Amino acid sequence: MTEKAGAADGPDAGEGPDAVDGPDAATGPDAANRPAPEDGPGAAGEGANGLDRPALLELDPLLDDRGTRIIVCCGAGGVGKTTTAAALGVRAAERGRRVVVLTIDPARRLAQSMGIDSLDNTPRKVDGIKGSDGGELHAMMLDMKRTFDEIVEAHAEPERARAILENPFYQSLSAGFAGTQEYMAMEKLGQLRARDEWDLIVVDTPPSRSALDFLDAPKRLGSFLDGKFIKLLMAPAKVGGRAGMKFLNVGMSMMTGTLGKLLGGQFLKDVQTFVAAMDTMFGGFRTRADATYRLLQAPGTAFLVVATPERDALREAAYFVERLAAEEMPLAGLVLNRVHGSGAARLSAERARAAAENLDEGRIVDQGGGKAGLGGSPATEPESEHESRPESEHGTVPEPNDLATAAAHPVPEAAPTAEPAQETTDVDVRHLTAGLLRLHAERMRVLAREQRTRDRFTALHPEVAVTEVAALPGDVHDLAGLRVIGDRLTAGRTPSA
Amino acid sequence: MSRLQVVSGKGGTGKTTVAAALALALATEGKRTLLVEVEGRQGIAQVFETEALPYEERKIAVAPGGGEVYALAIDAERALLDYLQMFYKLGGAGRALKKLGAIDFATTIAPGVRDVLLTGKACEAVRRREKDGRPTYDHVVMDAPPTGRITRFLNVNDEVAGLARIGPIHNQAQAVMRVLKSPETAVHLVTLLEEMPVQETADGIAELRAAELPVGRVVVNMVRPHVLDEAAVRAASGDHRDAIARTLAAAGVTGGARLVEPLLDEAAEHARRVELERTQRAVLDGVGVPSYELPFLGDGADIAGLYRLAKELRKQGVGA
Numbered sequence: 001m002t003e004k005a006g007a008a009d010g011p012d013a014g015e016g017p018d019a020v021d022g023p024d025a026a027t028g029p030d031a032a033n034r035p036a037p038e039d040g041p042g043a044a045g046e047g048a049n050g051l052d053r054p055a056l057l058e059l060d061p062l063l064d065d066r067g068t069r070i071i072v073c074c075g076a077g078g079v080g081k082t083t084t085a086a087a088l089g090v091r092a093a094e095r096g097r098r099v100v101v102l103t104i105d106p107a108r109r110l111a112q113s114m115g116i117d118s119l120d121n122t123p124r125k126v127d128g129i130k131g132s133d134g135g136e137l138h139a140m141m142l143d144m145k146r147t148f149d150e151i152v153e154a155h156a157e158p159e160r161a162r163a164i165l166e167n168p169f170y171q172s173l174s175a176g177f178a179g180t181q182e183y184m185a186m187e188k189l190g191q192l193r194a195r196d197e198w199d200l201i202v203v204d205t206p207p208s209r210s211a212l213d214f215l216d217a218p219k220r221l222g223s224f225l226d227g228k229f230i231k232l233l234m235a236p237a238k239v240g241g242r243a244g245m246k247f248l249n250v251g252m253s254m255m256t257g258t259l260g261k262l263l264g265g266q267f268l269k270d271v272q273t274f275v276a277a278m279d280t281m282f283g284g285f286r287t288r289a290d291a292t293y294r295l296l297q298a299p300g301t302a303f304l305v306v307a308t309p310e311r312d313a314l315r316e317a318a319y320f321v322e323r324l325a326a327e328e329m330p331l332a333g334l335v336l337n338r339v340h341g342s343g344a345a346r347l348s349a350e351r352a353r354a355a356a357e358n359l360d361e362g363r364i365v366d367q368g369g370g371k372a373g374l375g376g377s378p379a380t381e382p383e384s385e386h387e388s389r390p391e392s393e394h395g396t397v398p399e400p401n402d403l404a405t406a407a408a409h410p411v412p413e414a415a416p417t418a419e420p421a422q423e424t425t426d427v428d429v430r431h432l433t434a435g436l437l438r439l440h441a442e443r444m445r446v447l448a449r450e451q452r453t454r455d456r457f458t459a460l461h462p463e464v465a466v467t468e469v470a471a472l473p474g475d476v477h478d479l480a481g482l483r484v485i486g487d488r489l490t491a492g493r494t495p496s497a
Numbered sequence: 498m499s500r501l502q503v504v505s506g507k508g509g510t511g512k513t514t515v516a517a518a519l520a521l522a523l524a525t526e527g528k529r530t531l532l533v534e535v536e537g538r539q540g541i542a543q544v545f546e547t548e549a550l551p552y553e554e555r556k557i558a559v560a561p562g563g564g565e566v567y568a569l570a571i572d573a574e575r576a577l578l579d580y581l582q583m584f585y586k587l588g589g590a591g592r593a594l595k596k597l598g599a600i601d602f603a604t605t606i607a608p609g610v611r612d613v614l615l616t617g618k619a620c621e622a623v624r625r626r627e628k629d630g631r632p633t634y635d636h637v638v639m640d641a642p643p644t645g646r647i648t649r650f651l652n653v654n655d656e657v658a659g660l661a662r663i664g665p666i667h668n669q670a671q672a673v674m675r676v677l678k679s680p681e682t683a684v685h686l687v688t689l690l691e692e693m694p695v696q697e698t699a700d701g702i703a704e705l706r707a708a709e710l711p712v713g714r715v716v717v718n719m720v721r722p723h724v725l726d727e728a729a730v731r732a733a734s735g736d737h738r739d740a741i742a743r744t745l746a747a748a749g750v751t752g753g754a755r756l757v758e759p760l761l762d763e764a765a766e767h768a769r770r771v772e773l774e775r776t777q778r779a780v781l782d783g784v785g786v787p788s789y790e791l792p793f794l795g796d797g798a799d800i801a802g803l804y805r806l807a808k809e810l811r812k813q814g815v816g817a
Binding site (some may be wrong): 076077078079105107108168169172220223228229230232266267270308310311312313315342343344346347351352354355356358359429430432433434435436437438439440442443445446449453473474475477 | 752
């Protein structure tokens, strides 16, 4: 973290004279002397962009609170929901809780890291958890067809169950068409909660068409099950039984006739058989869906909206925040993954780029101690330079198509004072430094864009507490990696935010 | 190039942006492309920075060189009502079905009907012709569901044809399947040079091949320039901190001494990423599917970025 070079940082920065620059302030002309904004944990105040800075989402207290029974991670696809859920599970277990993580569609190696690469729909204990006070982690991967089958088997007599399981319509429905996965995720959550073996359930939501689908699917199924259409499918005669309904009955027959024509008679018959066989179970489905829905509204539940500082992901996050409020579901806050930071944020992109150009052109701004004459591009150096390179010190030979020109001419280890090596060293260091400056300029550009995207969200939802997870260079697929994510999740802001 | 270009990819890889850039790139002089979206997210409108698209084909952009891009957000319910109206003159009955919840049932709960309608509408646009016999659209680009669901989505017609064994839905499903499995169609998968998306891409390609769906290209998106690699960073973090600090000062950066450490940290991170990308590229090479490469846009994929990506695609042979 950079040292504070001025007084304009922290929650009160908004009152400083250069606080009115807006979100792009970091790239402004005087940005080089401004420190990276930085505030203490939990601080909520006005940021350098004039917006109220969101409160810090503190996850350790949430995980430690025995009253927290369910944590739901939701958000757009590809933002790291599953990894976040797994990391929270590991952290909670190592802080003494009995946790089960329900994942929907984990990446293979992440699943393997928790020992749940087999799809058996049962929570398995995760080894290697350094739990205290009896903390344990179990994990499972949802098998929606298995979940559906189990419901049928549990709620119908064997013969009826077999009829349902063999029905072609059921087979397609259960194998994962619109909404089934969402519905089964909620069903499984209800089951895990009812078993009462764990004091915390962390659930990851399905990679849906839209992040909101998993809230809607159970309702949609419910309204279908309660609707007129299903009654019509089940018993057209019943509806029109009364004399006054005669006309309607004719209409209905026409309708089923039309459907039969459209879908083919066999298909309609399959649907009707399925619906008739499921008849007695529908009440149960509905009741459980309602119960799970209420569970999600209960005080022991906490929703975490997960996003990355990208436009689409944060737009979905905003929808989610609004929707949760409308459904009266308790939002704990926003987890912002893959945030880029910089320890050198006081050096703006423009200044870094300009300095790199100076170096490229051999232009010396400061008193350079007679270096001004050292122009010339290192890229044109003779090949012999390449071959004389001491292999043992510099590892692998860079690929020629790599733009790492500086790497192709590594800095000799000779002391800078050694006269004969002086020229080469200067050129190489200069080239290397130009590379460092260019990388930094690119980094600052990304930082500025992320900040703009985030400001848009913060302006709409200043009330949502946020925690940031700094971007990692690679993927996470072991417990150690999940612990690192857990640390970052609970560490507060990145230096540059 | 294939008439129907299906673009899929893991969430967060930029599949909608790539689909839009591809539609622009294909719309060379005198050509017309239709960009369709099927997930009801209004992603196309967001990429082109316009208001939400209605269920209607409308011109959304003029491509470099004068071609036209039309866009359509397919709505399953409207597509079903259209379909009923078109083939069965069921206007009134359609409304009655809707009141009963049958349309809702068909488009949200009934297995596969929704996906049949969405793929069916796209195939209809591919086959549609003007009065003079010319195809209405030279290319149709579909912003499709993500990699994890793409095979099932495209293959739904096979499944539905198996469920509804006779009747018009059966026939419709089979007609759609004929287009999707022909060389008229190419399914592209967008990926980043990161482990999870690459793994998903490899799995997705295997699934598409198993279902005999035509795999087009892998689109490697957000490729970053490799400025420095690990060897350079190792060299720099050696004895050259002072030299770098002096060079920074010489280049006009004040307070360079305190910047050396964070700059080297950033470079080390970059170098690690370069190494990871190299590994992932090798994995992709092993898959044996030709690829397009698109650069990372530091300022995000706005309209200017979109046109830049389209230009890149043309350079790599799209629309030629």
